[in-house]
Amino acid sequence: MEPLYTLRGVTKLFQRGPTTVRALDGIDLEIQPGEFVALEGPSGSGKTTLLQLLGALDRPTAGDVLFEGTDLVGLPDHELAGLRLRSFGFVFQQFNLIPTLTAVENVEVKLVPVGGDRARALQMLDEVGLAARADHLPAHLSGGEQQRVAIARALSVEPRVVLADEPTGNLDSATGAEIIDLLAKLAAEHGSTIIVATHDSSLAARAPQRLRMRDGKLVDVPAAVS
Amino acid sequence: MFYVRYLRNELVRRRARTILTALGLGLGVALVIVIAGVSSGLDKAQKKTLNPLAGIGTDLTVTLAPQTQDTGGFNGGGGGGANRDLVQANLSVVTDLSKLGKAGTHFVHDFFLPGSQLTFKQSATSQIASIPGVAKVSQGLTLLAEHQEGVVPKIVATLKTQAKTFQIQRNIPRPTAAQFAQMQACFAKQAAKSGSSGSGTTTTPNSGSGGFGGGGGGSGFGGVNRGAFSKCLPASMQRLRTRFTAPSQTLKQVLDPPQTNIKTSAYTIGGVDPTDPTMGVVTTAQVTKGKFLSPTSTHQALVSQTYAAKYSLKVGSKLNLNGTSFTIVGLVSPPLGGQSADVYLPLKQLQTLANEKGLANVVLVRATSGKNVSQVKQAIQAALPNAQVASSKDVADKITGSLVNASNLSHDLGLVLEIIAAVSAFLLAALLALSSIGKRVRELGTLKALGWTQRMVVRQVAGESLAQGLLGGIFGIILGVVVCLVIGAFGPSLSASSTTGGGNLLGLGAETARTATSSISLSAPIGVTVLAIGFGLALLGGLVAGTAGALRAARLRPADALRTVE
Numbered sequence: 001m002e003p004l005y006t007l008r009g010v011t012k013l014f015q016r017g018p019t020t021v022r023a024l025d026g027i028d029l030e031i032q033p034g035e036f037v038a039l040e041g042p043s044g045s046g047k048t049t050l051l052q053l054l055g056a057l058d059r060p061t062a063g064d065v066l067f068e069g070t071d072l073v074g075l076p077d078h079e080l081a082g083l084r085l086r087s088f089g090f091v092f093q094q095f096n097l098i099p100t101l102t103a104v105e106n107v108e109v110k111l112v113p114v115g116g117d118r119a120r121a122l123q124m125l126d127e128v129g130l131a132a133r134a135d136h137l138p139a140h141l142s143g144g145e146q147q148r149v150a151i152a153r154a155l156s157v158e159p160r161v162v163l164a165d166e167p168t169g170n171l172d173s174a175t176g177a178e179i180i181d182l183l184a185k186l187a188a189e190h191g192s193t194i195i196v197a198t199h200d201s202s203l204a205a206r207a208p209q210r211l212r213m214r215d216g217k218l219v220d221v222p223a224a225v226s
Numbered sequence: 227m228f229y230v231r232y233l234r235n236e237l238v239r240r241r242a243r244t245i246l247t248a249l250g251l252g253l254g255v256a257l258v259i260v261i262a263g264v265s266s267g268l269d270k271a272q273k274k275t276l277n278p279l280a281g282i283g284t285d286l287t288v289t290l291a292p293q294t295q296d297t298g299g300f301n302g303g304g305g306g307g308a309n310r311d312l313v314q315a316n317l318s319v320v321t322d323l324s325k326l327g328k329a330g331t332h333f334v335h336d337f338f339l340p341g342s343q344l345t346f347k348q349s350a351t352s353q354i355a356s357i358p359g360v361a362k363v364s365q366g367l368t369l370l371a372e373h374q375e376g377v378v379p380k381i382v383a384t385l386k387t388q389a390k391t392f393q394i395q396r397n398i399p400r401p402t403a404a405q406f407a408q409m410q411a412c413f414a415k416q417a418a419k420s421g422s423s424g425s426g427t428t429t430t431p432n433s434g435s436g437g438f439g440g441g442g443g444g445s446g447f448g449g450v451n452r453g454a455f456s457k458c459l460p461a462s463m464q465r466l467r468t469r470f471t472a473p474s475q476t477l478k479q480v481l482d483p484p485q486t487n488i489k490t491s492a493y494t495i496g497g498v499d500p501t502d503p504t505m506g507v508v509t510t511a512q513v514t515k516g517k518f519l520s521p522t523s524t525h526q527a528l529v530s531q532t533y534a535a536k537y538s539l540k541v542g543s544k545l546n547l548n549g550t551s552f553t554i555v556g557l558v559s560p561p562l563g564g565q566s567a568d569v570y571l572p573l574k575q576l577q578t579l580a581n582e583k584g585l586a587n588v589v590l591v592r593a594t595s596g597k598n599v600s601q602v603k604q605a606i607q608a609a610l611p612n613a614q615v616a617s618s619k620d621v622a623d624k625i626t627g628s629l630v631n632a633s634n635l636s637h638d639l640g641l642v643l644e645i646i647a648a649v650s651a652f653l654l655a656a657l658l659a660l661s662s663i664g665k666r667v668r669e670l671g672t673l674k675a676l677g678w679t680q681r682m683v684v685r686q687v688a689g690e691s692l693a694q695g696l697l698g699g700i701f702g703i704i705l706g707v708v709v710c711l712v713i714g715a716f717g718p719s720l721s722a723s724s725t726t727g728g729g730n731l732l733g734l735g736a737e738t739a740r741t742a743t744s745s746i747s748l749s750a751p752i753g754v755t756v757l758a759i760g761f762g763l764a765l766l767g768g769l770v771a772g773t774a775g776a777l778r779a780a781r782l783r784p785a786d787a788l789r790t791v792e
Contacts, residue, residue, distance in 0.1 A: 057785040082679075084675060092672075113678065
């Protein structure tokens with residue numbers, strides 16, 4: 001079976017003032033489809049950078065990122081945008097909902113460009129248990145509710161991968177646990193691979209597969225599950 | 227449509243920003259519309275006012291210039307020195323109070339003076355008409371009128387003179403030889419009648435004594451009867467004795483410069499040929515209310531708007547000029563220049579009133595084509611050396627006042643102001659759009675992360691700005707139109723004045739100076755073009771702002787956008 005992701009020698013450098021930051025330092029990794037992968041590590045270990053490369057939000061300084069056999073490095077911007085639209089779903093720590101749009105409209109933002117409609121958006125809100133709050137603006141929703149909207153948005157297009165960057169970072173632990181469970185359940189239902197970056201090892205422990213990062217490198221990589 | 231809903235939500239839910247941007251653009255647009263409106267209003271006013279001769283269908287005006295030395299040529303009214311005539315003509319306003327009537331009665335009288343323009347005969351007009359290049363001439367008479375009104379003062383005294391007897395004594399002239407002979411014969415006859423009263427009855431008087439003195443009567447003809455004797459004297463000697471008595475007289479006389487309530491007001495009056503409404507000191511083109519004088523009119527008058535406003539005159543009001551009543555048939559807005567007047571009458575009527583029968587003091591000349599105006603001007607000047615020939619430009623150059631200033635300002639600054647207004651509005655809109663993008667980096671980054679292409683993001687951002695431009699345009703048009711209407715309704719009044727005559731004319735300057743003032747209420751007409759341009763500018767402003775914002779948004783890398791933490 002072809003791996004979902006194959007990363008070879010992926011390095012990412014950032015220029016922060018006079019110093020060069022080595023955010024990712026020669027990462028080699030394979031991720032199989034259908035997995036629930038936890039990416040653990042302290043802040044600044046390179047989790048977010050790795051997720052952004054996996055989500056085609058950025059390009060590596062060196063190395064290859066192959067998604068289902070295609071090297072993302074060589075793709076033009078608009079094809080990357082197409083991939084992000086159809087194959088990836090993002091869930092962010094800050095929820096990143098559009099503040100002027102209601103819950104259902106925030107789901108439509110992702111759905112409409114691929115031809116989805118409001119009915120589908122409402123259905124997704126129903127799946128995350130927010131059908132009743134469809135017409136509320138993000139500002140009128142709690143953190144947990146906002147993150148549910150974000151999950152509904154990410155999964156609305158049945159993406160191949162859901163990339164979640166500290167999805168519980170702004171939530172209390174009970175809500176955080178609920179969110180992770182919801183994410184895992186829905187990902188399984190929609191047949192999406194889920195990759196969650198977190199610095200919370202108790203949450204990471206709920207994932208069947210764990211990747212640990214430190215200083216831009218993968219450490220203590222557990223044996224790949226095939 | 228989702229994108230439209232998104233756009234609307236952005237505008238509605240970020241109300242403050244939307245309103246601020248639309249307001250900024252709107253103010254810019256309104257300013258452009260108002261400046262353009264005022265500018266075109268000024269242009270219109272200027273065209274009407276500052277192109278004085280074209281308005282009256284004329285290229286040149288010919289007047290008789292008062293000269294310091296009489297050079298003949300262009301014959302003045304009385305034939306004497308032009309200046310002397312002018313002084314005399316203008317001095318005729320001296321009011322003889324004793325001739326006004328009984329003390330205490332109200333009197334109104336209008337005096338018509340030629341001002342600084344002397345009158346001339348019809349022949350001069352014909353002479354100008356015969357100059358090659360002259361298409362048409364029309365003569366007019368513009369006079370300075372002194373209107374006096376008041377009560378005849380009581381200081382006119384009545385004096386009764388005493389009867390006087392005059393006595394005249396003179397030496398009697400010597401009789402001629404014939405008279406002498408006759409007298410002698412008479413005496414002889416008388417002596418014979420009285421008989422032998424004297425010894426020397428047959429004696430002839432001594433021929434040697436030539437004197438027939440008064441005393442001689444007694445001694446020479448002592449014996450003769452005195453009454454009968456006197457009959458022998460010639461008639462001329464008898465008449466000298468006549469006495470006469472001067473009759474008693476009643477004299478009226480002004481004793482002193484009396485204090486009166488007589489008010490004097492000056493205005494200008496013009497005579498128009500009513501048969502040609504297209505060319506004359508005023509034409510149908512200047513009628514703003516009512517109608518032009520009818521071709522056969524005798525008792526019709528036109529008054530200028532300013533004069534009508536000053537004395538609350540309306541179409542239909544009556545004007546009484548020295549006993550003749552004139553009905554105002556129209557209000558006119560005469561072009562400025564030497565020939566504008568406050569009141570216009572048919573030329574013949576004015577000539578009669580002013581005692582200037584057959585005379586005019588201005589000839590309006592229309593050249594066959596605009597090209598040969600200067601040539602015609604030279605020809606007239608050569609033919610009539612004393613003539614003052616003025617072209618439209620000469621007249622316009624003399625016009626001053628706030629209209630001229632405003633018009634010059636609008637010419638010099640109008641476009642600059644418009645550009646400044648538009649650019650400021652654009653800059654404001656662009657800055658607001660950029661600052662808005664700056665605040666929405668995470669939102670736009672999220673859109674990119676969700677898979678929105680560059681084009682979709684740019685389209686959305688530009689769409690928002692364009693919509694703001696649209697709102698700004700609507701707001702600006704409404705504001706601009708309202709301001710223009712307000713200017714039209716309550717706008718400041720601009721005046722333009724033209725002074726002719728006056729100067730160093732033998733101390734008559736002040737009296738002969740004729741200042742015509744035209745007051746024009748500033749209006750700001752709104753043209754569809756201006757509105758369209760204003761609206762286009764707002765959209766353009768929105769587009770400029772949108773492009774600025776969109777370019778910034780497009781440069782965002784989704785990863786960078788997401789890294790920015792609020």
